[in-house]
Amino acid sequence: MTAGKRVWAIAEGYIPGESNGPAPAMTSHETICVLNTGDEDARIEVTLFFTDREPAGPYREMVPARRTRHIRLNDLETPEPVPRYTDYAMLVRSDRPVVVQHTRLDSRQAENALMTTIAWSE
Amino acid sequence: MTAGKRVWAIAEGYIPGESNGPAPAMTSHETICVLNTGDEDARIEVTLFFTDREPAGPYREMVPARRTRHIRLNDLETPEPVPRYTDYAMLVRSDRPVVVQHTRLDSRQAENALMTTIAWSE
Amino acid sequence: MTAGKRVWAIAEGYIPGESNGPAPAMTSHETICVLNTGDEDARIEVTLFFTDREPAGPYREMVPARRTRHIRLNDLETPEPVPRYTDYAMLVRSDRPVVVQHTRLDSRQAENALMTTIAWSE
Amino acid sequence: MTAGKRVWAIAEGYIPGESNGPAPAMTSHETICVLNTGDEDARIEVTLFFTDREPAGPYREMVPARRTRHIRLNDLETPEPVPRYTDYAMLVRSDRPVVVQHTRLDSRQAENALMTTIAWSE
Numbered sequence: 001m002t003a004g005k006r007v008w009a010i011a012e013g014y015i016p017g018e019s020n021g022p023a024p025a026m027t028s029h030e031t032i033c034v035l036n037t038g039d040e041d042a043r044i045e046v047t048l049f050f051t052d053r054e055p056a057g058p059y060r061e062m063v064p065a066r067r068t069r070h071i072r073l074n075d076l077e078t079p080e081p082v083p084r085y086t087d088y089a090m091l092v093r094s095d096r097p098v099v100v101q102h103t104r105l106d107s108r109q110a111e112n113a114l115m116t117t118i119a120w121s122e
Numbered sequence: 123m124t125a126g127k128r129v130w131a132i133a134e135g136y137i138p139g140e141s142n143g144p145a146p147a148m149t150s151h152e153t154i155c156v157l158n159t160g161d162e163d164a165r166i167e168v169t170l171f172f173t174d175r176e177p178a179g180p181y182r183e184m185v186p187a188r189r190t191r192h193i194r195l196n197d198l199e200t201p202e203p204v205p206r207y208t209d210y211a212m213l214v215r216s217d218r219p220v221v222v223q224h225t226r227l228d229s230r231q232a233e234n235a236l237m238t239t240i241a242w243s244e
Numbered sequence: 245m246t247a248g249k250r251v252w253a254i255a256e257g258y259i260p261g262e263s264n265g266p267a268p269a270m271t272s273h274e275t276i277c278v279l280n281t282g283d284e285d286a287r288i289e290v291t292l293f294f295t296d297r298e299p300a301g302p303y304r305e306m307v308p309a310r311r312t313r314h315i316r317l318n319d320l321e322t323p324e325p326v327p328r329y330t331d332y333a334m335l336v337r338s339d340r341p342v343v344v345q346h347t348r349l350d351s352r353q354a355e356n357a358l359m360t361t362i363a364w365s366e
Numbered sequence: 367m368t369a370g371k372r373v374w375a376i377a378e379g380y381i382p383g384e385s386n387g388p389a390p391a392m393t394s395h396e397t398i399c400v401l402n403t404g405d406e407d408a409r410i411e412v413t414l415f416f417t418d419r420e421p422a423g424p425y426r427e428m429v430p431a432r433r434t435r436h437i438r439l440n441d442l443e444t445p446e447p448v449p450r451y452t453d454y455a456m457l458v459r460s461d462r463p464v465v466v467q468h469t470r471l472d473s474r475q476a477e478n479a480l481m482t483t484i485a486w487s488e
Contacts, residue, residue, distance in 0.1 A: 001129070001213070001215075003129055003131050003213060003242075003244055004131065004242070007367070007369055009369050009370065009401055009403065009465040010401075010465075010467065010484075011399035011400060011401040011434060011465045011466060011467035011484075012397070012399040012436065012467040012469050012482055013434075014436070016391075021230075021231060025138075025230070026230070026231070031134070033133035033134040033209075033211065034133060035131055035132075035133040035171055035211040035213075036171075037131065037169075037171065037213050047403075049401055049402075049403065049432060049433060049434045050433065050434065051433060051434060051435060051436070052433070054432060055432055066171060066176060066177055067171060067172065067173060067174070068133060068135075068171045068172065068173060068209060068210060068211035069173060069209075070134065070136075070173070070209040087399075087434060087435075087436040088434060089399065089401040089434035089465075091367070091369060091401075091403050093367075099131040099132075099133045099211075099242050100133060101132065101133035101134040101239065101242075103134050103237065104480065104482075105235075106478065106480055107231075108387075108391070108392070108478070109387060109392070109473075109476070109477045109478055110231070110232075110476075110477060111231045111232060111233035111235070111355055111477035112228065112230070112231055112235050113235050113357075113471075113477070113478050113479050113480040114226065114228055114235040114236065114237040114480065115237055115359075115469065115480040115481055115482040116134055116226075116237040116238070116239050116482070117239045117361070117467070117482050117483050117484050118132075118133075118239050118240065118241065118242045118484065119484065120369075120370070120465045120467075120484045120487070121242070122369055122370075123251070123335070123337075125251055125253050125335060125364075125366055126253065126364070143352075143353060147260075147352070148352070148353070153256070155255035155256040155331075155333065156255060157253055157254075157255040157293055157333040157335075158293075159253065159291075159293065159335050188293060188298060188299055189293060189294065189295060189296070190255060190257075190293045190294065190295060190331060190332060190333035191295060191331075192256065192258070192295070192331040221253040221254075221255045221333075221364050222255060223254065223255035223256040223361065223364075225256050225359065227357075229353075232353070232354075233353045233354060233355035233357070233477055234350065234352070234353055234357050235357050235479075236348065236350055236357040236358065236359040237359055237481075238256055238348075238359040238360070238361050239361050239483070240254075240255075240361050240362065240363065240364045243364070245373070245457070245459075247373055247375050247457060247486075247488055248375065248486070265474075265475060269382075269474070270474070270475070275378070277377035277378040277453075277455065278377060279375055279376075279377040279415055279455040279457075280415075281375065281413075281415065281457050310415060310420060310421055311415060311416065311417060311418070312377060312379075312415045312416065312417060312453060312454060312455035313417060313453075314378070314380070314417070314453040343375040343376075343377045343455075343486045344377060345376065345377035345378040345483065345486075347378050347481065349479075351475075354475070354476075355475045355476060355477035355479070356472065356474070356475055356479050357479050358470065358472055358479040358480065358481040359481055360378055360470075360481040360482070360483050361483050362376075362377075362483050362484065362485065362486045365486070
């Protein structure tokens with residue numbers, strides 16, 4: 001069974017520059033979780049939007065059939081790293097239906113805080 | 123009155139392996155909350171998706187008419203336990219309309235963090 | 245302008261029985277926030293669902309035209325208080341379109357945790 | 367590609383009056399994040415709703431083409447500041463499709479708590 005949509009957006013992106021606790025688990029980070037329940041691999045493109053410059057990307061990733069990938073935005077390198085201390089937003093496009101969720105772990109203070117939401121889909 | 127859908131997905135699953143505070147309330151855990159507002163019992167099947175192996179399940183559960191069940195993923199045993207320290211995702215299918223919400227309590231550090239979202243529904 | 249729907253559901257309800265910090269602000273609690281953007285008062289009915297008993301309610305509330313009400317579930321008394329330490333879920337019905345969001349503040353440990361989601365709407 | 371809707375609502379608004387940690391990053395605050403993926407600037411109007419008075423606004427903001435703006439509600443001044451310690455709710459209208467997400471950082475206690483949700487859209 002194939003569940004999902006091909007276009008997803010997250011308006012709230014921000015990677016804190018400080019962290020407390022053992023890396024990498026407790027490093028302040030953001031993750032785009034992509035679920036591909038279908039029987040064909042999904043090729044996704046992530047575009048990042050900023051406040052005062054043109055968008056970055058696309059960042060190209062593959063989510064195989066019947067797999068999930070939790071893509072840590074901190075780790076993206078190509079075409080450019082995601083800046084810290086910077087407001088951004090994300091558009092995720094896929095050639096197959098997928099489900100996208102966004103999570104932030106913020107460990108700027110001694111104890112971590114978490115937030116998540118299913119992304120908006122068209 | 124019957125509210126809901128029959129297919130729900132959560133892309134962000136992860137059960138931390140460490141906890142602080144009295145068990146079981148403060149143990150790091152994830153929960154799928156299912157609400158069946160209808161007058162007929164709902165049989166649900168949960169399938170788990172991973173990064174690098176075929177899906178696990180189905181895990182079969184029953185949510186009686188006019189009841190809610192908050193299914194703790196930590197406690198699932200059949201067909202196999204949910205691994206800790208492992209990225210996963212969930213597809214929930216029901217034979218009756220239900221509403222599904224996902225929550226994580228993370229107590230890896232001394233103070234707990236919470237996150238929740240209504241699941242995505244088709 | 246009138247925004248919203250008439251039926252909303254939240255599957256994840258739980259009021260912790262312990263709290264840290266000054267009451268009532270930091271008392272562990274859950275809130276249903278209802279926004280009525282329209283020009284007519286909205287009469288809402290909240291029904292609570294449980295794991296092992298018949299539903300409770302309806303709890304009747306009024307949200308005047310062009311107003312929001314943040315209804316603290318801890319404070320509901322009629323027809324019966326909301327039990328602590330108990331899994332539950334909520335169905336909110338309104339005679340006018342409204343928008344419903346659910347929030348929990350959990351202060352069982354020294355530092356509070358927060359979670360929120362827009363409710364599911366039909 | 368243009369993703370989004372023109373009407374968005376958030377029912378849960380509240381800016382705590384106390385904070386811990388370095389300002390402005392760790393000041394208790396709420397943010398409306400708006401993503402405009404399109405090729406035309408979006409003019410948005412935010413209206414605030416309260417429990418016991420008529421709505422405030424509109425607060426007028428612009429989100430340029432292919433940009434995101436994370437509007438901190440604490441910083442709004444015209445037509446009036448957003449009161450602290452006060453329940454409110456928000457309606458966001460745009461002349462172009464946008465995606466809206468709401469976030470609160472609560473630092474009333476020593477460690478911060480976070481919550482977020484994609485807003486409700488018509």
